[in-house]
Amino acid sequence: MPAPATTETKPAPAAPPPIEKIKIKVDGREIEVPKLMPDWQGKPQPTTMLQACDLAGVEVPHYCYHPKLAVAGNCRMCLVEFGTPSMGPDRRPALNDDGTPKIAKSVLPYEPGTPRGAISCATPVSPGMEIYPSSPATKQMREAVLESLLVNHPLDCPICDQAGECKLQEYSVEHGQAQSHFVETKVHKPKAVDLGPRIMLDDERCILCTRCIRFTRDIAGDDALGIVNRGSFNTIAAWSEGGFDNNYTLNTVDLCPVGALTSKDFRFQMRVWFLKETKSVCASCATGCNIVVSSREERIYRFVPRENNAVNDCWMCDQGRLNHRWVGRADRLKDVLVRGQKSTWDVALGDIAGRLHRAAPGSVAIVASARLSNEELFLIKTLADRLGALTDSVPRDGAGDSLLVHGDKNPNSNGARIAGIAGAPMGSRLPQIAEGIASGVIRTLFVLGEDVTRHGISAELLARLETLIVSDILPSATTAAAHLLLPGCAHLEKHGSFTNAGGRVQKFMKAVEPPGDARAEWEFLSELISGKGAPGAAPTLEGVFAKMAAALPAYSKVTWGGLGETGATIALP
Amino acid sequence: MVVPRPTLKWYERLYLPALYAGLRVTLGHLFSWRKSGVYGDKTRDQQFKATLNYPEELWTVPPGYRGAPYLVSDSKGNTKCVSCQLCEFVCPPKAIRIVPPGLDGPPADRPPAEKMPAEFEIDMLRCIFCGYCEEVCPEEAIFLAKDYYAGYDPKLMRRDYALTATRRGDLVFNMRELLERGGTHADGHGKWEHKQREADDQQTFPLKG
Numbered sequence: 001m002p003a004p005a006t007t008e009t010k011p012a013p014a015a016p017p018p019i020e021k022i023k024i025k026v027d028g029r030e031i032e033v034p035k036l037m038p039d040w041q042g043k044p045q046p047t048t049m050l051q052a053c054d055l056a057g058v059e060v061p062h063y064c065y066h067p068k069l070a071v072a073g074n075c076r077m078c079l080v081e082f083g084t085p086s087m088g089p090d091r092r093p094a095l096n097d098d099g100t101p102k103i104a105k106s107v108l109p110y111e112p113g114t115p116r117g118a119i120s121c122a123t124p125v126s127p128g129m130e131i132y133p134s135s136p137a138t139k140q141m142r143e144a145v146l147e148s149l150l151v152n153h154p155l156d157c158p159i160c161d162q163a164g165e166c167k168l169q170e171y172s173v174e175h176g177q178a179q180s181h182f183v184e185t186k187v188h189k190p191k192a193v194d195l196g197p198r199i200m201l202d203d204e205r206c207i208l209c210t211r212c213i214r215f216t217r218d219i220a221g222d223d224a225l226g227i228v229n230r231g232s233f234n235t236i237a238a239w240s241e242g243g244f245d246n247n248y249t250l251n252t253v254d255l256c257p258v259g260a261l262t263s264k265d266f267r268f269q270m271r272v273w274f275l276k277e278t279k280s281v282c283a284s285c286a287t288g289c290n291i292v293v294s295s296r297e298e299r300i301y302r303f304v305p306r307e308n309n310a311v312n313d314c315w316m317c318d319q320g321r322l323n324h325r326w327v328g329r330a331d332r333l334k335d336v337l338v339r340g341q342k343s344t345w346d347v348a349l350g351d352i353a354g355r356l357h358r359a360a361p362g363s364v365a366i367v368a369s370a371r372l373s374n375e376e377l378f379l380i381k382t383l384a385d386r387l388g389a390l391t392d393s394v395p396r397d398g399a400g401d402s403l404l405v406h407g408d409k410n411p412n413s414n415g416a417r418i419a420g421i422a423g424a425p426m427g428s429r430l431p432q433i434a435e436g437i438a439s440g441v442i443r444t445l446f447v448l449g450e451d452v453t454r455h456g457i458s459a460e461l462l463a464r465l466e467t468l469i470v471s472d473i474l475p476s477a478t479t480a481a482a483h484l485l486l487p488g489c490a491h492l493e494k495h496g497s498f499t500n501a502g503g504r505v506q507k508f509m510k511a512v513e514p515p516g517d518a519r520a521e522w523e524f525l526s527e528l529i530s531g532k533g534a535p536g537a538a539p540t541l542e543g544v545f546a547k548m549a550a551a552l553p554a555y556s557k558v559t560w561g562g563l564g565e566t567g568a569t570i571a572l573p
Numbered sequence: 574m575v576v577p578r579p580t581l582k583w584y585e586r587l588y589l590p591a592l593y594a595g596l597r598v599t600l601g602h603l604f605s606w607r608k609s610g611v612y613g614d615k616t617r618d619q620q621f622k623a624t625l626n627y628p629e630e631l632w633t634v635p636p637g638y639r640g641a642p643y644l645v646s647d648s649k650g651n652t653k654c655v656s657c658q659l660c661e662f663v664c665p666p667k668a669i670r671i672v673p674p675g676l677d678g679p680p681a682d683r684p685p686a687e688k689m690p691a692e693f694e695i696d697m698l699r700c701i702f703c704g705y706c707e708e709v710c711p712e713e714a715i716f717l718a719k720d721y722y723a724g725y726d727p728k729l730m731r732r733d734y735a736l737t738a739t740r741r742g743d744l745v746f747n748m749r750e751l752l753e754r755g756g757t758h759a760d761g762h763g764k765w766e767h768k769q770r771e772a773d774d775q776q777t778f779p780l781k782g
């Protein structure tokens with residue numbers, strides 16, 4: 001269960017008054033909980049029984065409740081038995097014989113023998129309240145709720161993409177019962193409904209929790225979904241056929257606790273229990289949403305957002321999420337090429353080291369992508385300083401929005417600025433480099449991860465160079481002109497860190513192996529700088545990071561280990 | 574680690590006693606007039622023989638033998654497997670490989686089942702014939718094939734205790750081969766057809782059932 005207590009809250013306005021605590025009992029254990037807790041918008045609201053149970057470390061099963069969405073209270077899964085201190089006729093708390101407060105359990109008014117549960121997601125706690133999330137009555141309520149949720153459920157698990165991460169499966173095993181009292185024919189609803197360009201809906205599997213509706217209305221700001229028809233025929237529908245189309249639709253697939261909403265991109269691709277999960281960040285814009293990369297046998301199947309309240313909460317945009325197919329493209333660069341001939345890393349790096357060593361000061365220029373990691377940009381800067389090289393990155397501007405998407409489409413522009421690679425503004429030195437090549441001053445160009453022919457350094461100019469060293473992932477006009485071609489890695493194939501638009505330094509971990517001879521840029525760059533196996537060569541990424549933190553004041557307060565899973569914010573220079 | 578060599582006595586070094594001990598078993602069978610339990614159901618002629626003229630003569634497998642895993646079709650010849658990949662997951666030696674259909678893959682033979690594998694392979698050299706796949710399958714689509722269901726082809730089934738080939742690759746059976754060998758398995762419930770019928774009935778008014 002995603003904890004409502006979040007890893008890190010956004011900077012709060014100056015010292016809020018201390019929050020009053022109240023004492024309650026959960027399963028007979030006394031705990032103190034704050035009277036108010038942040039709701040989905042971060043506003044303080046009375047603490048609910050579900051939040052209190054969570055603080056007590058007791059999980060209450062729930063479907064419609066989500067810490068980042070408005071409370072709807074419609075699924076009834078979170079029902080719990082509870083009691084409150086009873087009052088004597090004298091309006092004073094009634095006491096048991098042993099002096100403890102007398103608890104009146106909540107019961108049906110017309111049937112005092114039957115406990116009356118309350119939905120814990122929407123019921124605030126009160127002082128002295130006792131919650132019984134593990135009592136036999138609570139257990140019975142859960143069984144009954146699950147039974148009714150399954151009345152018309154198709155039990156499609158063998159063909160359902162959600163199987164393996166389905167809350168209906170999980171709760172049925174943990175809290176359900178094997179038998180159903182219902183003998184009626186199940187209501188059949190539409191299957192494989194085209195809800196939007198990226199979403200497929202199976203109405204039979206939907207439990208009508210309305211998480212998807214609330215997300216798209218309240219978070220994405222696109223009131224595209226609703227419930228139509230009545231009773232057992234309730235179905236989720238988009239306002240027009242296929243009309244569920246905003247840049248955040250796929251978050252509803254994550255939110256959907258069952259297999260009703262499925263991603264067309266992932267539909268019938270792989271069963272989730274085979275997927276290896278790697279923590280990473282999205283590299284499609286400067287926001288750097290935290291993600292989990294799901295892969296199997298070196299193939300990436302999907303990205304799923306990972307909670308980070310300092311960056312992306314629990315969401316990510318569709319565009320970033322679907323930007324993974326290219327990693328497994330067949331035309332990925334796999335071989336080290338020296339003048340078009342297949343070669344080895346040792347030969348190529350030796351050749352490059354020799355050429356750079358012989359190059360006259362000022363005759364080398366480096367164009368390094370702002371899609372490279374902080375560590376790589378730092379290593380490139382080290383190399384550039386040694387050669388007195390002119391450096392720059394390529395700006396990549398696009399449309400942003402007010403939720404997550406940033407206008408800067410480079411994941412690490414700030415990294416390139418901090419390392420001192422990028423011009424001010426980024427890309428302003430590219431014309432200078434082009435002129436340098438044209439006038440014959442610049443004889444050697446080192447390009448990492450960019451197709452410079454599309455950024456003002458034409459193929460004719462490249463042809464004039466004495467040495468063109470290119471490291472890239474996919475073939476381009478620049479790689480075609482390279483004298484020395486070094487196959488590099490996607491950020492999903494290596495470790496590293498990016499500094500996002502807000503100055504948050506975030507780690508990404510290696511999810512899959514790079515193809516062929518391709519190697520992580522930081523690896524061959526450190527080898528190029530220090531010589532293979534030389535003492536002082538930092539052979540590990542942690543080592544490079546430590547060197548970088550020591551050399552660049554912006555990173556002086558962070559360590560690789562200290563970045564943790566959700567990163568650390570630095571002050572941008 | 575040093576394994577000490579045993580020092581052999583002089584008669585042990587002759588090797589003849591060991592040779593004799595080994596041959597005694599073989600010769601015992603050769604001259605045995607005892608009826609072999611394993612070959613009990615052989616013709617009278619062969620009852621007392623310990624050997625058979627394989628492969629012209631085939632062994633009748635004893636009842637405890639489970640068979641080899643094959644995919645089966647339903648009574649209409651449709652693929653029953655829905656590519657749930659549970660067998661792939663449960664298979665201890667990872668003998669099963671399934672390529673799921675994806676969004677554009679082949680449509681399922683039975684429409685409401687929505688999907689079936691694009692490819693399904695079992696490496697018979699890896700398979701340990703444990704039967705877990707049969708046990709886990711929610712669709713009754715994979716069976717360790719023996720002659721216990723109607724419509725099996727005895728010629729094909731007889732082969733499954735002698736999975737032989739001249740190349741390793743030939744023992745990696747693809748979906749077509751697996752379905753061919755599996756034959757049909759008519760289950761009584763017809764789950765997907767039943768679902769489809771129910772759904773169709775609900776399209777008409779007044780509702781039936």
Ligand code: SF4
Nearest residue numbers: 156157160163166259
């Ligand atoms: S939603 Fe869950 S319970 Fe329903 S078919 Fe899918 S996996 Fe099974």
Ligand code: SF4
Nearest residue numbers: 206207209210212256
């Ligand atoms: S489609 Fe999923 S998220 Fe939406 S109401 Fe149904 S079960 Fe809930």
Ligand code: SF4
Nearest residue numbers: 664700701703704706
């Ligand atoms: S019988 Fe056992 S080893 Fe063979 S395919 Fe089935 S699960 Fe795998």
Ligand code: SF4
Nearest residue numbers: 654655657658660710
């Ligand atoms: S044979 Fe059965 S268990 Fe294996 S994928 Fe097909 S349906 Fe699933």
Ligand code: FES
Nearest residue numbers: 062064075076121
């Ligand atoms: S989680 Fe409380 S009613 Fe749904």
